[in-house]
Amino acid sequence: MAKKELNTKEQHYADTRKEAEDIVAEAKEDMHLTKWGINEKHNKYGQYFVIDLQFTFNTPKEIMEVEV
DSSP, rough: OOOOEEEEEEEESSSSHHHHHHHHHHHHTTTTTEEEEEEEEEETTTEEEEEEEEEEEOHHHHHOOOOO
16 A cells, blocks of 8 residues: 655745745645745844745545454
């Protein structure tokens, strides 16, 4: 039986707020996107953005049940 990921989390990096919003807009086209966030970060090199995306895939109960 093949394993399937039911929950997937991704992190992306962007230099500008516009790039971060473009990444989120592209991810919103996927119907499995359940959660997203843009976090502004700072370090000695300046400002950057970390984008968190979470995808959830629904699987029928019969497939998830395993007989022992």
